[in-house]
Amino acid sequence: MAGVQLVGLTKHYKRGQEIIRALDGVTLDIAPGEFVAVIGRSGSGKTTMLDLLGLLLKPTAGSLVIDGVETTQLGDRQRAHMRARKVGFVFQEYNLLSGLTVFENVMLPQRYAPQARGDGEAGKKRALDLIERVGLTDRIKHRPSELSGGQMQRVAIARSMVNRPSLILLDEPTGAVDTETAQQLVDLLKLLNRQEGVTLVLVTHDLDIAGNATRHIRLKDGQVVSDEKVGEPVTV
Amino acid sequence: MELFRNIWRRKLRSTLTISGIVIGVFALTTMGALAENFNALIDGGVKYFGGSIQVGPPDGQAAALLPVSKIDEIRKVEGVEAAFAGYSFQAKPGGALVFSFGVPDTIVGADPDENNYSALKLTYAQGRFVSASSRGEVTLGSTISREFKKNVGDTIDLPVKPADAKPDFINHTFTVVGILNETKTAPDSFAYINLTDAQMLLGDSLPASFRGSIDTSQITEGISVYGKPGTSLSDLDKIADRINDQVPGVKALRPSDLVNAFKAGGQVFTAVAIAAAVLALVVGGLSVINTMFMAVSDRVREIGLKKAVGATTTNIMGEFLIEATLMGLIGGLIGYGLGVLLVVVRNTAFPAADGSTLFLITPTLTVLAIGFATVLGAGAGVFPAWRAARLDPVIALRND
Numbered sequence: 001m002a003g004v005q006l007v008g009l010t011k012h013y014k015r016g017q018e019i020i021r022a023l024d025g026v027t028l029d030i031a032p033g034e035f036v037a038v039i040g041r042s043g044s045g046k047t048t049m050l051d052l053l054g055l056l057l058k059p060t061a062g063s064l065v066i067d068g069v070e071t072t073q074l075g076d077r078q079r080a081h082m083r084a085r086k087v088g089f090v091f092q093e094y095n096l097l098s099g100l101t102v103f104e105n106v107m108l109p110q111r112y113a114p115q116a117r118g119d120g121e122a123g124k125k126r127a128l129d130l131i132e133r134v135g136l137t138d139r140i141k142h143r144p145s146e147l148s149g150g151q152m153q154r155v156a157i158a159r160s161m162v163n164r165p166s167l168i169l170l171d172e173p174t175g176a177v178d179t180e181t182a183q184q185l186v187d188l189l190k191l192l193n194r195q196e197g198v199t200l201v202l203v204t205h206d207l208d209i210a211g212n213a214t215r216h217i218r219l220k221d222g223q224v225v226s227d228e229k230v231g232e233p234v235t236v
Numbered sequence: 237m238e239l240f241r242n243i244w245r246r247k248l249r250s251t252l253t254i255s256g257i258v259i260g261v262f263a264l265t266t267m268g269a270l271a272e273n274f275n276a277l278i279d280g281g282v283k284y285f286g287g288s289i290q291v292g293p294p295d296g297q298a299a300a301l302l303p304v305s306k307i308d309e310i311r312k313v314e315g316v317e318a319a320f321a322g323y324s325f326q327a328k329p330g331g332a333l334v335f336s337f338g339v340p341d342t343i344v345g346a347d348p349d350e351n352n353y354s355a356l357k358l359t360y361a362q363g364r365f366v367s368a369s370s371r372g373e374v375t376l377g378s379t380i381s382r383e384f385k386k387n388v389g390d391t392i393d394l395p396v397k398p399a400d401a402k403p404d405f406i407n408h409t410f411t412v413v414g415i416l417n418e419t420k421t422a423p424d425s426f427a428y429i430n431l432t433d434a435q436m437l438l439g440d441s442l443p444a445s446f447r448g449s450i451d452t453s454q455i456t457e458g459i460s461v462y463g464k465p466g467t468s469l470s471d472l473d474k475i476a477d478r479i480n481d482q483v484p485g486v487k488a489l490r491p492s493d494l495v496n497a498f499k500a501g502g503q504v505f506t507a508v509a510i511a512a513a514v515l516a517l518v519v520g521g522l523s524v525i526n527t528m529f530m531a532v533s534d535r536v537r538e539i540g541l542k543k544a545v546g547a548t549t550t551n552i553m554g555e556f557l558i559e560a561t562l563m564g565l566i567g568g569l570i571g572y573g574l575g576v577l578l579v580v581v582r583n584t585a586f587p588a589a590d591g592s593t594l595f596l597i598t599p600t601l602t603v604l605a606i607g608f609a610t611v612l613g614a615g616a617g618v619f620p621a622w623r624a625a626r627l628d629p630v631i632a633l634r635n636d
Binding site: 108112 | 238241242245537538540541542543544545546547548549550551629630633
């Protein structure tokens with residue numbers, strides 16, 4: 001795993017005559033296996049940075065390299081393939097598909113990443129293993145409406161890892177659950193981080209949750225105002 | 237399975253949408269079966285009249301009669317291989333006027349040899365064709381035999397005596413010697429008798445004051461003329477022209493004129509029937525478009541998520557297209573099934589009084605009905621699917 005490099009990464013929007021500098025020349029080097037918390041006030045550029053890292057947005061300028069691949073010149077199709085193979089997402093609102101079971105939700109990313117899934121049995125085995133590791137084996141055939149918030153987020157975490165991505169992006173993953181559940185989820189993420197060596201980038205307002213990360217990046221007005229390492233990343 | 241679940245997720249909306257397709261395909265199946273039945277009838281006419289030349293009296297002659305001697309004159313015309321006298325009479329004279337897509341029951345006087353030349357070959361479910369020499373024999377078409385419930389060996393009085401028959405009404409008892417296989421065209425309603433018996437019926441049909449004074453063995457109602465087997469339609473037209481030039485007192489109709497008239501009639505009927513059904517289907521298609529747009533609106537976050545986990549524009553478009561196509565296919569299968577059910581019930585449980593069928597389901601119609609519904613579903617899904625595929629994942633993921 002070669003980590004993530006941002007060099008002068010910029011995203012500007014036009015609103016009428018005004019130019020919004022959502023992210024303004026951010027340069028960072030995120031090592032493989034790091035657990036990075038991105039903090040900052042609303043409008044500081046956290047979500048834009050997450051969308052850029054997730055290849056959901058194209059930068060206005062700068063360079064973004066994920067696992068050695070310069071992504072800014074990729075076309076839509078290549079970006080989609082890169083997302084499928086290299087990036088996992090966990091959202092505040094879980095974003096599980098209500099018509100699918102726990103198992104089917106976890107399997108969903110495999111549908112779009114044939115290279116990652118190997119043969120069908122290996123893919124199923126991977127999904128079952130992850131469901132077991134997030135403690136939901138007994139809920140495997142349940143629909144999201146039959147799960148608690150914490151359980152739904154566990155499903156989302158398992159889903160984010162099923163294709164063995166090198167980078168997982170967490171957008172306020174504990175924002176919709178109580179404090180105790182939030183800590184359980186973070187403990188689970190740390191465990192998976194150690195077990196799989198996956199890089200985690202967590203966007204949060206919650207400083208307690210951010211305290212679990214090994215590196216804190218603070219954004220303000222689209223720029224990095226502090227970058228502090230508070231621990232060692234797991235060995236990959 | 238996910239596809240079916242997606243469709244079933246909005247039960248009422250999907251049911252209403254599929255119902256729209258069902259109604260359209262039901263209309264297409266039944267109207268199409270009506271048109272196919274009519275076209276089979278037309279095809280028989282095209283086959284028969286496209287392979288022979290019909291010769292009758294010249295324009296302006298009051299009685300539709302010709303001297304039999306004209307047959308010999310016609311046989312001498314270049315290109316003529318055979319010519320046969322022909323007679324036809326109403327099998328049920330004085331019957332109530334009813335609208336029918338079939339041919340009315342008809343007694344046809346024909347030479348048994350004519351079948352060797354006709355493009356429309358008659359085959360037998362039972363028995364044989366009437367012989368030229370025996371008297372009182374009849375070979376029945378499939379529909380007329382069903383109508384009168386006759387089998388070989390039974391007798392039938394022809395023409396059928398009407399309820400209000402005059403005292404001088406005459407009919408004769410014929411013995412059934414053969415039943416024809418179904419042709420889906422005119423011969424199904426024909427009762428074939430030989431020329432001698434036909435001339436007897438011709439005598440019976442004359443006004444009482446003329447009967448006995450006219451030798452009906454010397455007159456015919458029409459003459460069917462054949463070229464050598466395989467003679468083209470244009471060559472038959474040329475033979476018809478030569479008959480008109482060389483044989484006075486007759487008028488030979490050009491086969492191509494008759495064929496074109498038949499085809500034009502069939503095309504108009506088919507166009508009207510199919511247009512009505514297609515209209516119904518288009519309404520069904522519009523409801524698929526509406527439903528798919530609603531589905532896209534309902535599932536914006538789902539689309540955003542799928543894009544986030546790696547779905548390409550093609551993946552998303554394909555998923556929505558398959559869903560729309562599946563709705564079309566389901567609606568098509570149910571609509572076609574209901575249409576076939578109606579046709580079968582109508583043709584078997586409530587047959588027409590004359591035994592004829594009104595509908596005909598053909599493989600072409602089956603493919604057309606189900607295929608059109610499926611293509612319609614797919615076509616109706618294209619724009620909504622394209623819109624879904626073009627959604628910006630960032631906006632879609634945070635959609636409320």
